[in-house]
Amino acid sequence: TAKKEKVDLVLFAGDAFKTREPSPTYQRAFAQKIYEFIAAGIPVVFLVGNHDFPGALGKAHTLEIYPTLFIPKIFVLAQDEIKIIPTKKGPIQVAGLPWYSRQQLLLKDDLRLPIEKINLKVTESLEAKIKQLSKNIDPKMPAILLAHATVSGATYGSERSVMIGSDVVIPIEVFKKSPFNYIGLGHLHKHQVLQDNPPIIYSGSIERIDFGEEKEDKGFILGKIIFDKQNKHKTNWQFIKTPARKFITIKANISSDEKDPTKKVLDKIDKENITDAVVKIIIESSLEKSAEISENRIRNKLVQANFIAGIIKEINVHERKQIHPGFSDELASLDPLGLLEKYLIVKKINKSHQHELVTSAQKLIEENL
Numbered sequence: 001t002a003k004k005e006k007v008d009l010v011l012f013a014g015d016a017f018k019t020r021e022p023s024p025t026y027q028r029a030f031a032q033k034i035y036e037f038i039a040a041g042i043p044v045v046f047l048v049g050n051h052d053f054p055g056a057l058g059k060a061h062t063l064e065i066y067p068t069l070f071i072p073k074i075f076v077l078a079q080d081e082i083k084i085i086p087t088k089k090g091p092i093q094v095a096g097l098p099w100y101s102r103q104q105l106l107l108k109d110d111l112r113l114p115i116e117k118i119n120l121k122v123t124e125s126l127e128a129k130i131k132q133l134s135k136n137i138d139p140k141m142p143a144i145l146l147a148h149a150t151v152s153g154a155t156y157g158s159e160r161s162v163m164i165g166s167d168v169v170i171p172i173e174v175f176k177k178s179p180f181n182y183i184g185l186g187h188l189h190k191h192q193v194l195q196d197n198p199p200i201i202y203s204g205s206i207e208r209i210d211f212g213e214e215k216e217d218k219g220f221i222l223g224k225i226i227f228d229k230q231n232k233h234k235t236n237w238q239f240i241k242t243p244a245r246k247f248i249t250i251k252a253n254i255s256s257d258e259k260d261p262t263k264k265v266l267d268k269i270d271k272e273n274i275t276d277a278v279v280k281i282i283i284e285s286s287l288e289k290s291a292e293i294s295e296n297r298i299r300n301k302l303v304q305a306n307f308i309a310g311i312i313k314e315i316n317v318h319e320r321k322q323i324h325p326g327f328s329d330e331l332a333s334l335d336p337l338g339l340l341e342k343y344l345i346v347k348k349i350n351k352s353h354q355h356e357l358v359t360s361a362q363k364l365i366e367e368n369l
Contacts, residue, residue, distance in 0.1 A: 001222060001240055003040050008087035010037050013186025013203065014049020014099065014148035016062055021055075027062075034066075034074070043073040043085055049148040049186055050099040077146065080129040082136055092225075095133040095180070097147040099187070100126065102168075115359045122168045130170070134178040142227045145180040148187045153194050154202060175200055181225045182235050190216055191239060199223070199235055206242045211249055211280060211309070218244035245306060246277035254285035254293070261285060262294045269301050280309040287315050337362055 002010055016022075016030055037044050052062045066074045075083050077096025084091050102111070102118065105125040110118060126149065137143045150156075152172045172194055175183050183200040190213070191204030203221045208214070223237035252268045254261040265283060272279075279302055283293060290313050302308050340361055344354045 001220075002037060002042055005222065007042060007222070008089050009085060009092060009094075010042055010044045011094070011144065011146055011184055012044065012046045013146050013184050014047045015051040015186060015205075016046075016049075018051060018209070020051060020053060020062065022062060027065075038071070038073050041073070041088075043075065043087060045083070045085060045094050045096075045146065046074070046076045047096050047146040047148055047186060048076065048078045048098040050101075053099060053101070080133060082133060084141075091141060093137055093141050093143040095137065095143065095145045097126070097129060097133065097145070097149060099148045111363070115363060119168050123170060126168070126170050127174045130174050130178065134180070137179045139179060142225045142233065143180045144225075145175070145178065145183045147175075147183065147185055149185065150187060151175065151185060151194060151200070154185075154188055155190055155192055156188060172200065181227070181233050182223055182237070184221070189213055191219060197235075199237055201237070203239075206244070208244045208247050208278075211247050211278075214247040214249060218242050246273075247280075247309075248272055248274060248277045249280050249282065251282045252284070254283060254289045256286055256289065258285075258289060261289050261292050262297050265293065265298055266301050269298075274302060274305045276304075276306045278307045278309055279305040281311045282314060283312065284314045284316065290315055336365065 001007075017026055022030075034044060046063045046066065048061050048063055054061055060068075061078065063076050064078075067076045075085060075094070077083065077094070078098055080095075080097050082093055082095045085094050100122075102122055105122050106118065110121055113121070130145075130147070133145065147170075150169050152169050176195065181198055183198060185194075185200065185202045188202050189205040189209060190202065192202045194200040194202070201221055204216070204218060205213075206218055206220055208216070208218060217239075219239050219241040221237050222240050223235060225233060225235050227233045250265075250268050250272060252265045254264060258264055261283075265281065269281075281298060281302075283290070285293070293313070295311055298311055299308065337358060341354065341358055344357060349357070
């Protein structure tokens with residue numbers, strides 16, 4: 001699309017890889033695609049996201065190789081700053097607010113404060129950075145803000161379970177009062193528009209990451225800033241869908257009188273187009289019927305799938321569901337706080353006590369980072 005539309009600039013709002021230490025194979029695949037932009041004469045601006053930052057001080061972030069090699073037409077925003085990007089139609093200001101951890105924004109003693117005061121201090125610090133960037137914008141030149149953050153009014157989507165109790169939310173008002181012609185947001189995977197004028201938009205991820213995104217459209221934003229000599233401007237944009245891989249959840253409820261429980265599961269699979277999809281099977285049955293289900297027959301039926309995320313048996317025991325040990329994409333995606341929260345729910349701990357325990361755990365984690 002960038003080549004076809006002959007765009008002047010490509011903006012990447014962070015999180016090039018899911019892991020902070022991607023393998024050379026992933027880095028090569030990513031670099032090959034970035035090179036296509038550069039070969040076409042299109043500048044690229046990278047913003048560093050939380051998945052790009054290293055897990056320890058002194059290590060390079062995942063995008064640091066590009067400025068290290070001084071690759072022309074590639075610009076990396078790893079701190080709150082403004083870069084003037086030369087394009088075919090003239091210069092454009094791109095301000096960046098990369099991901100900041102609490103440790104980067106707080107003093108050591110601040111981490112001993114109640115979690116509410118910690119979040120307030122972090123929010124105030126991020127607001128101050130946005131206001132300073134806004135203050136340094138030249139109103140005679142088109143300007144874009146890239147921010148990797150959670151903004152109030154946004155919908156978390158599949159991200160909610162992994163960010164409960166750990167994300168700081170920036171009030172949308174601080175963006176509304178800024179002088180930018182377009183505000184492009186990264187961090188949340190779900191595409192959403194928080195405001196039309198000026199546009200405040202999460203492009204969302206271009207690919208589905210897990211089953212929480214099963215029904216979400218994926219894509220990117222194609223935008224155009226019209227900026228005349230009288231400094232009047234208008235920003236038009238459209239969401240372009242990508243052919244993201246399918247995630248399909250197939251559920252089968254096996255009754256106690258089912259003669260062939262495996263066949264019932266296979267019949268459910270037949271009703272879905274699983275070709276090249278990531279598939280998860282959830283089978284609800286009694287313990288007795290569970291023993292009659294052939295996983296080999298099910299796996300053979302799923303041969304056309306791109307990946308089998310799991311065949312999960314939920315056993316009904318006195319109206320209580322138990323998940324048999326095995327692969328679970330949901331559990332695999334959770335951070336320590338998410339796992340603790342899941343454990344507390346399973347143990348039926350009351351919500352107020354859950355909140356206290358999660359908050360205390362978060363403080364312990366932060367104090368030891």
